[in-house]
Amino acid sequence: MRVRRSAGAVALALMVALWAAPSGADEPVRLEVGRPLLAAKAALAAHNYTKAMAAVRQAEAVGGKTAAESLKVAQMRASVAQASGDIATAAKAYQSLIDSGAIPASQVLNLMQAEVSIAFQQKNYANVVYWAERYQKAGGRSPEMSNSVIQGYYLQGKYAEAAKLQQAQIQAGLHAGRAPTEVQLQLLYSCQNHLNDKVGALATIKQLVTYYPKPDYWLNVIDTLRTKPGFSDRLLVEIYRLEFALGLVNKPDDAMDLAELTLQAKLPGEAKDVVDRSFAGGLLGTGAEASRHQRLKAMVDKSYTAMQGQLGKDDADAATDHDGNRLLALGETYVSYGMFDKGIPMMEQALHKDELRHPEDAKLQLGLAYLKKGDKKKAVAVLRTVGGTEGVADLAQLWILHIGKV
Numbered sequence: 045m046r047v048r049r050s051a052g053a054v055a056l057a058l059m060v061a062l063w064a065a066p067s068g069a070d071e072p073v074r075l076e077v078g079r080p081l082l083a084a085k086a087a088l089a090a091h092n093y094t095k096a097m098a099a100v101r102q103a104e105a106v107g108g109k110t111a112a113e114s115l116k117v118a119q120m121r122a123s124v125a126q127a128s129g130d131i132a133t134a135a136k137a138y139q140s141l142i143d144s145g146a147i148p149a150s151q152v153l154n155l156m157q158a159e160v161s162i163a164f165q166q167k168n169y170a171n172v173v174y175w176a177e178r179y180q181k182a183g184g185r186s187p188e189m190s191n192s193v194i195q196g197y198y199l200q201g202k203y204a205e206a207a208k209l210q211q212a213q214i215q216a217g218l219h220a221g222r223a224p225t226e227v228q229l230q231l232l233y234s235c236q237n238h239l240n241d242k243v244g245a246l247a248t249i250k251q252l253v254t255y256y257p258k259p260d261y262w263l264n265v266i267d268t269l270r271t272k273p274g275f276s277d278r279l280l281v282e283i284y285r286l287e288f289a290l291g292l293v294n295k296p297d298d299a300m301d302l303a304e305l306t307l308q309a310k311l312p313g314e315a316k317d318v319v320d321r322s323f324a325g326g327l328l329g330t331g332a333e334a335s336r337h338q339r340l341k342a343m344v345d346k347s348y349t350a351m352q353g354q355l356g357k358d359d360a361d362a363a364t365d366h367d368g369n370r371l372l373a374l375g376e377t378y379v380s381y382g383m384f385d386k387g388i389p390m391m392e393q394a395l396h397k398d399e400l401r402h403p404e405d406a407k408l409q410l411g412l413a414y415l416k417k418g419d420k421k422k423a424v425a426v427l428r429t430v431g432g433t434e435g436v437a438d439l440a441q442l443w444i445l446h447i448g449k450v
Contacts, residue, residue, distance in 0.1 A: 071112035077103050084120050093128035100124055115146050122155075131162045138162075153184045160192050172196035198231060207235035207244070226256050233264075242272050246438065250445065257449050262290050269438050276434040281305040282408070286442060288318060299327050300340055306380070310373060312348040313380030319344050352381065359390075368397025372406050376413070384417040404432035408440050420447050 073081070084099035100121045109117070122137030138155045141147055147155075156179040163171035173196035176189045190213060197206035210232040214224045229252045236245035249265040252258075269275060270283060284302040287293050293302065299322040307315040319341050322328040328337040355378065362370040372394035378387025391410045400406055411427035414420075424447055430440035 071110060073113050073116055074106075077106050077109060077113045077117070081116055081120050084124060088120075088124055088127055091127070093124060096124045097121075097128065111146065115141070115144065118144075119147075126158065126162070131165055135159060135162045135166075149182070153179060153182060156182065156184065157186065157189065160189065163196075164192075167199075169196045169199040173200070194231065198235065201238075203235040203238040207232055207239065207241075210235065223255050224251065226252070229255070242268065246272055250441065253442070253445055257445075259290075259292060262292060265442065266292075269435060269442070272435060272438070274433055274435070276436075278402075279405075279435050279439065281309065282436070282439050285412075286439065286446070290446060293322075294327070296322075296328055296331070296333060296337065300337070303340060303344060307344060307347055310351065310377055311380040312344060312351045313377070313382065315344045315380075316348045317380075351377065355381070355383075362390075363393070366397065367399040367401070368394035368406075369401050371397065372400065372409070376409055379413040379416060382416075384413065388413050388417070402436075404430050404434075404436045408436050408443075411440065411443065415443070415447065423447060 080099040080102040084096045084103070087093070087096035087099060100117065103113075103117050103120070106113075118137060118141055122134050122141060125131070125137055126134035138159055142152055142155050142159075156175050159175040160172055160179065163169070163175060173193055176192040176196060179186070179189050180193070190209075194206050194209045194213070197203075197209065210228060214228055214232065217224055217228075229248055233245055233248040233252065236248060246265070246268045249261060249268050252261045253265050266283060266287060281302070284293070284298065284305065287298070288302055293299050299318060303315045303318045303322075306312075306318065319328065323337070323341065328341070330337075358370070359374060362374050365371060371390050375387040375390030375392075375394060378384075378390065381387075388410070391406065391413060394400060395403065395406055395410065407426060407430045411423045411430065414423035414426060424444055427440040427444050427447075430437050
């Protein structure tokens with residue numbers, strides 16, 4: 045919610061505008077009415093609201109007032125009521141002035157904005173929507189009123205209505221070349237979460253990450269993806285990989301899980317990188333579990349050396365397999381050791397084989413291999429080809445976003 049002007053500031057601004065506005069064909073006001081109104085104006089400017097309202101009552105008590113005089117009295121009553129904090133009286137007075145048809149259209153719009161402000165103060169969010177929409181129908185074009193409609197619906201718990209309007213506002217801005225604001229995206233994301241719209245929420249949090257790449261948004265987008273219907277458990281290691289690349293792995297157990305998962309996948313080079321970086325950063329090797337971390341490090345180092353000695357022995361046989369799965373795995377192993385000129389061609393060859401178990405996963409890994417090599421352009425080109433409905437395409441899109449920020 046944005047910070048709004050104080051009730052007193054709104055009232056003084058409206059009082060000046062209304063007092064200057066022509067009314068009743070600009071008929072003159074008699075001295076017995078005008079004098080107390082001028083006294084009320086002076087008292088209002090001095091923040092003496094009791095004296096100001098007493099003067100308004102004095103003017104109101106004058107008999108035989110013309111329509112113009114009655115309107116001036118009503119205007120002053122509304123301003124004093126607003127400034128003194130009697131917002132209920134002010135709201136009624138403003139509505140009376142709006143419905144009178146006796147004040148200029150521009151001032152009607154100002155009063156409708158005041159009604160919106162009062163409705164927010166009263167936490168009457170149905171009235172917020174009523175007056176903001178009435179303002180728009182009367183020709184008002186203030187972007188703040190458009191936001192008030194959306195906020196009013198949201199604060200009533202009408203998330204579908206708020207989401208629809210917020211989405212339209214965002215799209216209109218994008219069409220005009222304006223990036224959505226962080227507040228717009230936050231509100232839309234909140235609506236979608238309330239509606240349990242996982243697909244919509246994922247799309248919106250991706251926009252937040254695109255325009256405002258904060259750690260909390262990255263964590264939200266990853267959590268949203270993880271809980272998206274149809275997300276495959278086999279991609280858990282990919283979640284850890286992305287979090288590690290983003291610097292979001294801050295729990296020792298998560299770093300150990302990633303090291304163990306990559307070790308199980310016969311990627312000791314990647315496991316060693318995870319462990320070495322985690323030790324260097326102080327995530328592993330300290331605290332009550334330090335000895336456990338050391339045992340993991342010893343196991344990873346041993347596997348790294350052992351696998352390195354086996355490299356090349358199965359290459360020829362794997363190249364003759366019809367399904368490409370073993371060839372892909374060997375290519376990934378080479379890449380994990382930083383042997384890109386050997387591993388990447390094997391991965392590309394595997395993608396042309398028949399019956400590859402998870403071809404979209406393989407494209408993701410090929411894109412990440414190019415990223416590790418330092419070829420961001422090729423990495424993005426490959427990642428853009430990743431499809432599928434189990435979450436791998438979403439992961440590829442998130443990697444593209446990350447690559448664009450590094």
